[in-house]
Structures are given as structure tokens and as C-alpha cells.
Amino acid sequence: xxxxxxxxxxxxxxxxxxxxxxxxxxxxxxxxxxxxxxxxxxxxxxxxxxxxxxxxxxxxxxxxxxxxxxxxxxxxxxxxxxxxxxxxxxxxxxxxxxxxxxxxxxxxxxxxxxxxxxxxxxxxxxxxxxxxxxxxxxxxxxxxxxxxxxxxxxxxxxxxxxxxxxxxxxxxxxxxx
Amino acid sequence: xxxxxxxxxxxxxxxxxxxxxxxxxxxxxxxxxxxxxxxxxxxxxxxxxxxxxxxxxxxxxxxxxxxxxxxxxxxxxxxxxxxxxxxxxxxxxxxxxxxxxxxxxxxxxxxxxxxxxxxxxxxxxxxxxxxxxxxxxxxxxxxxxxxxxxxxxxxxxxxxxxxxxxxxxxxxxxxxx
DNA sequence: GGATAATTGTTACATTATTACATTAGTTAT
DNA sequence: ATAACTAATGTAATAATGTAACAATTATCC
Ligand SMILES: [Zn+2]
Ligand SMILES: [Zn+2]
Ligand SMILES: [Zn+2]
Ligand SMILES: [Zn+2]
Numbered sequence: 001x002x003x004x005x006x007x008x009x010x011x012x013x014x015x016x017x018x019x020x021x022x023x024x025x026x027x028x029x030x031x032x033x034x035x036x037x038x039x040x041x042x043x044x045x046x047x048x049x050x051x052x053x054x055x056x057x058x059x060x061x062x063x064x065x066x067x068x069x070x071x072x073x074x075x076x077x078x079x080x081x082x083x084x085x086x087x088x089x090x091x092x093x094x095x096x097x098x099x100x101x102x103x104x105x106x107x108x109x110x111x112x113x114x115x116x117x118x119x120x121x122x123x124x125x126x127x128x129x130x131x132x133x134x135x136x137x138x139x140x141x142x143x144x145x146x147x148x149x150x151x152x153x154x155x156x157x158x159x160x161x162x163x164x165x166x167x168x169x170x171x172x173x174x175x176x177x
Numbered sequence: 178x179x180x181x182x183x184x185x186x187x188x189x190x191x192x193x194x195x196x197x198x199x200x201x202x203x204x205x206x207x208x209x210x211x212x213x214x215x216x217x218x219x220x221x222x223x224x225x226x227x228x229x230x231x232x233x234x235x236x237x238x239x240x241x242x243x244x245x246x247x248x249x250x251x252x253x254x255x256x257x258x259x260x261x262x263x264x265x266x267x268x269x270x271x272x273x274x275x276x277x278x279x280x281x282x283x284x285x286x287x288x289x290x291x292x293x294x295x296x297x298x299x300x301x302x303x304x305x306x307x308x309x310x311x312x313x314x315x316x317x318x319x320x321x322x323x324x325x326x327x328x329x330x331x332x333x334x335x336x337x338x339x340x341x342x343x344x345x346x347x348x349x350x351x352x353x354x
Numbered sequence: 355g356g357a358t359a360a361t362t363g364t365t366a367c368a369t370t371a372t373t374a375c376a377t378t379a380g381t382t383a384t
Numbered sequence: 385a386t387a388a389c390t391a392a393t394g395t396a397a398t399a400a401t402g403t404a405a406c407a408a409t410t411a412t413c414c
Binding site for chain 3: 038058059060075076079098
Binding site for chain 1: 187272273291295296304306308309313317320323326328329332333334336339
């Protein structure tokens with residue numbers, strides 16, 4: 001876990017993504033084992049679609065990829081497994097794109113993160129910072145609000161996309177996955 | 178503008194919503210005038226659907242209400258007007274619910290707000306606080322990220338919903354709209 | 355009043371997500 | 385082993401949300 005990032009920002013295009021992937025699979029095995037659920041071949045195959053990159057991917061994109069790999073499944077099947085992976089903290093849902101991306105961080109119970117979405121390369125980075133939680137907690141307490149779910153998403157341009165193409169839209173270097 | 182709220186939190190169930198509504202329509206006229214666009218009957222009627230409450234309402238709910246009021250329109254028509262109202266800062270989109278709610282605040286250019294969503298009564302409140310912006314700006318600068326769009330939404334229970342029913346789900350008192 | 359742009363209509367379709375019920379595959383207890 | 389039970393996946397249909405392409409209408413300007 002946690003090769004590639006300077007602190008907790010964007011993964012570099014050239015990082016060793018195979019390590020991201022392996023670490024994530026290991027984590028999944030642990031989490032499934034803890035919850036006494038089975039990481040079935042189908043579940044792993046779907047999880048692996050999401051693990052091919054640091055991008056978010058739609059449910060129907062998963063169906064397409066699965067079909068191309070010879071396994072046709074119905075939407076409901078994908079959604080069921082997406083829900084499960086989501087509940088286990090292995091993936092997150094991007095509300096801004098109706099899409100799902102893998103969480104490569106450790107603390108799978110930690111809901112205090114901000115999703116940064118680069119519209120140039122599609123990469124999602126998660127920022128974790130205690131200050132954010134503190135501010136939110138303070139404001140909500142003042143408003144008498146009891147928080148249950150938090151969605152923090154920011155769309156924009158990552159450093160490399162801003163630096164290269166003037167307006168973003170660097171075509172993406174495919175990861176070595 | 179800005180009757181009803183202690184600071185900038187939830188409107189009380191008994192507040193004078195007619196004033197919210199009138200202020201909002203006034204604001205709309207100003208904004209439309211400034212942008213040299215016309216607040217047509219259709220646009221106003223759609224805007225008024227959203228202005229009936231502090232709740233978020235789906236695009237197809239608007240279609241239903243319009244039909245019940247004798248005007249049947251196509252989805253695309255609603256979406257066009259929703260986009261326009263959104264661009265003008267009169268309404269906001271709730272990503273967590275694929276729904277739209279009226280912004281009753283003044284500064285229509287201010288994107289620095291948090292949407293609090295009560296799952297009990299459906300009310301949306303917007304919190305504005307400079308600390309949030311500062312934290313986000315600092316974190317994004319550190320990550321080399323150029324922000325273009327920000328979505329901050331929190332779902333939970335407002336004070337009155339928490340206090341009344343043990344677990345929320347107070348059936349909603351219809352506003353006097 | 356005809357040119358022009360803004361607004362709304364019409365039709366068809368794309369994308370995302372869920373409901374209800376049936377079947378298959380594992381696990382557990384006799 | 386097998387019956388009973390639970391977990392996992394399949395099947396079929398449909399709901400909910402959002403867009404594209406092009407036509408018709410309405411307001412505005414000269
Ligand atoms: Zn990686
Ligand atoms: Zn990028
Ligand atoms: Zn009100
Ligand atoms: Zn409430």
C-alpha cells in the first residue's frame with residue numbers, strides 16, 4: 001500500500017500500478033475473510049475491472065468489459081456486487097459521475113476524505129485531512145445536524161494535466177495493469 | 178431574504194415561507210433582467226414548483242406536477258429550464274438525489290456552501306463558512322489541483338427531526354406555500 | 355413586415371438503477 | 385451422504401434519469 005504518492009495526492013502516471021492492484025486484492029481477501037463472505041471469482045473479476053486504474057468506471061462499462069472477457073452478466077448482478085464492495089469499503093461511488101472507483105488507502109473505515117477528480121486524465125485521488133472533519137463537525141454541531149453520510153467531491157485538473165495541455169485533456173497513458 | 182433562520186441553518190417548520198417565495202421571485206426577475214433573458218411563464222411555473230418548499234425535487238416530479246396543473250411538457254423542456262435556472266444560481270442540483278432545490282440565499286455567485294440534507298423532513302439547508310473554503314484551497318494547492326467544481330453534501334437529521342421521532346421520519350408538515 | 359435570435363415543441367433514444375422471482379452453489383447438521 | 389439451510393447468481397421485465405436532432409413557434413430588432 002502507498003507506493004507512488006508523495007503524500008496522499010495523485011498517483012504518478014509511471015507508478016508501479018501492479019503493486020496497487022496486488023495490495024488491493026490482498027486487502028479484499030482480508031476484508032472478505034473478516035466478514036465471513038466469499039470473494040468469489042465473479043466478485044473478484046468485477047473488482048479487478050475497477051482496479052485496472054485510478055479512474056472511476058460506470059456500472060455498464062463493467063458489463064461491457066465482462067462481456068468482452070466472455071462473461072455476460074445482468075445489470076443487477078453488477079450492482080449487487082458493487083454494493084457489496086462499497087459496503088466493505090473497497091470501492092467508492094462518485095456521485096458526480098455515477099461511477100465507481102477503487103479505494104487504495106488503508107483505513108477502509110475512514111469516511112473522512114475528499115475525492116479529487118481530474119477531468120483531464122480521469123484519475124481520482126483521495127485527500128485525507130483531519131482539519132476537514134473538524135470543520136464539518138463544528139459547523140454541523142452548530143446547526144444541530146446529525147451527520148450520517150458525507151459526499152465531498154471536487155472536479156478540476158491535476159498538476160500534470162494542468163502543466164501539459166493548456167486546458168487539460170491529456171490523452172491518458174494506459175497504466176501497465 | 179433571510180427571515181426564518183437563526184444563522185444560516187435550517188428553516189423552522191412554521192416560518193413564513195411566502196416571504197421566501199416572494200423574495201426568490203424578485204431575485205429571479207433581477208437576475209433574468211441582468212442577463213437579458215426572459216422569465217417566461219413556463220420558466221416561472223417550473224421555478225415555482227421548486228420554490229414550494231425547501232426540499233429537493235426531481236425533474237420528473239416537476240413534469241408530474243406540471244401535468245396536474247394542466248401543462249404537459251417533455252423531459253427535455255424541464256431539463257433545459259433546470260439548466261438555465263442552475264446556471265443563474267437560482268437553484269442547485271443535489272447529486273445525492275438527482276434532484277433540484279431552490280437557493281434562498283443572496284449571493285448567487287457564491288459556490289462555497291455545504292448542502293445539509295435532512296432525511297427526516299427532506300429539507301435542504303445551506304451552510305456558508307469561509308473556513309471550509311480555506312481548508313479546501315489549502316489542501317488543493319498542496320496537491321497541485323486546480324478546482325473547477327465542488328460538491329459538498331451531507332445527509333443526516335436536522336435538529337427537529339432528531340428531537341421528535343427517535344429515528345427521524347417525521348412525516349412532513351406541508352408548508353403554507 | 356421580414357430578418358434574426360430566443361424559446362418551446364416533437365420524437366426518439368441513451369444511460370443508470372431496481373423489483374420480483376427462480377435457480378444454483380456452498381455449508382451445516384443429522 | 386443427504387436434507388435443510390443460507391449465500392450467491394441468474395432471468396426477465398421495468399423504472400428512473402438524462403440527451404440528441406430537428407421542427408415549430410414566439411419575441412425582438414430594424
Ligand atoms: Zn496505481
Ligand atoms: Zn489529470
Ligand atoms: Zn421558506
Ligand atoms: Zn428534518
